[in-house]
Amino acid sequence: MSDATKGHNGLPADNLPVWLPNITLEKAVQAQIGDFEKILSVTPQKGSSEGENYSSLFLRLLVEVELLDHSTKNLSFVLKAQHNNEVLGAILTRLQLFHKEDQMYHNILPKFEQLYAEVGKTIQFAPRAFKVDRDLGVDYILLEDLHRKNFKNENRLTGLDLDHMHKVLEKLAAFHAASACYVEHNGLFGDEFTVGVFSEANRQLLQEFNASGAFLAQLKKWKNAHKIYEKLADSDDYLVDRLLQDQQYNAREFNVLNHGDCWANNIMFQHDAFGTIKEVLFVDFQVGKYGSPANDLYYLILSSAAPELKTAKFDYLVRYYFDNLVENLKLLQYHRPLPKLKNLHAALFRNGLAAYMVVSKVLPVVMLDKTNNANLESYMNDESKMKTAMFTNPKYVQVMTEVLPWLDNRGLLDWK
Template identity: 80%
Template sequence: MSEPSHTNGHAEAADPNLPPWLPRISLENAVRAQIGDFEKILSVTPQPTSSGDNYSALMVRLLVEVELLDHSTKSVSFVLKAQHNNEIMAAILSKLRLFQKEEKMYHTILPKFEQLYADVGKTIKFAPKAYKIDQDLGVDYVLLEDLKVKSFKNANRLAGLNLDHMQQVLEKLAAFHAASACYVEQNGMFGEEFTVGVFSEANRRLLQEFNASGAFLAQLKKWKNCQKIYEKLAKSDEYLVDRLLQDQQVSMREFNVLNHGDCWNLNIMFLYDAFGKIKETLFVDFQVGKYGSPANDLYYLILSSAAPDIKTVKFDYMVRFYFDHLVENLKLLQYHRPLPKLKNLHAALLRNGLAAYMVVSKVLPVVMLDKTDNANLGNDESKVKAAMYTNQKYVQVMSEILPWLDNRGLLDWK
């Protein structure tokens, strides 16, 4: 950062990795929304965050120095989520309209979910507050309150979430899902970006590219006691996208919710009290929300983020815990349609076995790869994939998960 900007409240972008439009942004309204009236913004200093785990967006912390009405100064900070300067990634995000979708979530849908609870006397917060830049620059971005300055943090990604953490997240997820079901009842169906999302025939090539299983299967073949499972999955790439497109079509005969779609450890923020007890749980990153069976979020959350010692052993307990909170919230919000039944949720979990396989073969290896290992590999995709699938901790966990999936019939999705 060179000279800080002064009274106009604009940020300067000296770093070539930062968005070229960053110097033109003005944050008067966002600052006012956070601290009330003030005299002027003295400087805005952008700092790229250390989050190397967000592949689809560039995360920048904006440190804002403000002169108050009594001429004292105060520091305020925001997190700006913007498109990467990487043209290929920007083109993909643009085609999938992920930023527009996330903006709609933060500014329109989530406030309505929270209002549903406020209307029945319950205060609940699902995500950080979102703000707008003062002027429309014609660019995609999301501007959020900085949860880190409020002492929110992620739990240990490599260790996974223990039962206490999982219960807190499942409780919040159940409240989120219940609100989405009641939202549809009161406001009508979500738009196509949520009912179809990325799962359209137009995106077939992208889906094939992102979900190719070659690197995973090449290692699976070598794992002891996995020969039969390998044989079952060996040709799965031939029909996997067909099944994905089929499974992700919304069945109106089922109980459906708006799934977060990317509900894993790093998209969950916790606030702890002085004794380490969880006081609050919030979700971030709402780019890939999808309306459909809650089985999708349950598999994603539990199989990607629960600690290895509870992932399968406590799976049914966690589903039951979620279900009880879901029904409790639906009753509280005066949901008028028939309440879901636990047996129907289990039937949905059985039908969506492919979702479980996708999580353990695509998401879990990323979750379990040590960030230091990742950094040493640079941008060589084949090296990263090899490291993911040969990681001994991952192989160990999968030696328990794959037979568990197979015994439940969750790999029989041909």
């Protein structure tokens, strides 16, 4: 790898992974541009800023290529790899998150897109994925750099406006419809998707990830939240039991492959010169889970819709998603009974714990300003500065003064 250990953009050479100099990208470059003469250099850049990534190492690889006519061309790839931290690396390995994501990018998503191609519709769900030339000895995902095509995230702190929510729900409905038709054609997904991380073997890890002590300590102090606090005060005693129960898919219901982590930072938008949304793509497919679409709907709307939309437009957004879901199922010639809106709402009511998990575990992270203390270890430590900042953030507290009563009035906190 030419010049791959050169420090660049705040990434000094001694901070580079020891395996990085062994990376070669001939196959990836060939897949991008066809035949070429040689790779002149590969320069790594930091791929994400502090406070924006919690569990993986992200690098942007800038590649200078000499073409057959001896001119040069610059390419860019995004490399996502297992974290240098041994504890975090062990967790990712145990949960097989990179294995799942590799399957998604290289096997499952292309088949979803092919289902649409067969009925005359061109659709893309994610950036194009590539393989390096030889084994690196670490888990990794290599992707096209969407920034080169002017894709970007919207501001997670302000949330997605109605136009952006429409476009995301359209793409999510198409993704879910493809997954339902995929099962119809190919049979059920494997255990890594039907069970995922929600197994008895992972009970201790689930308890550590989902401990509510820091949240409940602050909830107790919030104005007019006493009754809700009383309802949730001992929830850590039974939360994981209920989580393991709720995340078992019900074969008698309409099920889809949920993205599983569908929030603003995992959604990329491309706009035209006038600001109109041209394309929406998803990234980060490590925790996909087969089950009720209620999971993705709660995750997306409650974590990433603008505050004024989360509850006021919730039912409207569900209906918008549902109409697009049915339209895509018909397009793909889905042969099983089409889902009904009333059944989707019933699933949303049955999965109240999923809503609580989003607003108490995900939303405070989404609304947290960038901080160097933001990492997975801090997230799992109830005494960390990050945890305190999450639940004392005035913007989060303000949103929760509306969201929590809304959940309670719908009976979505009655999952004991």
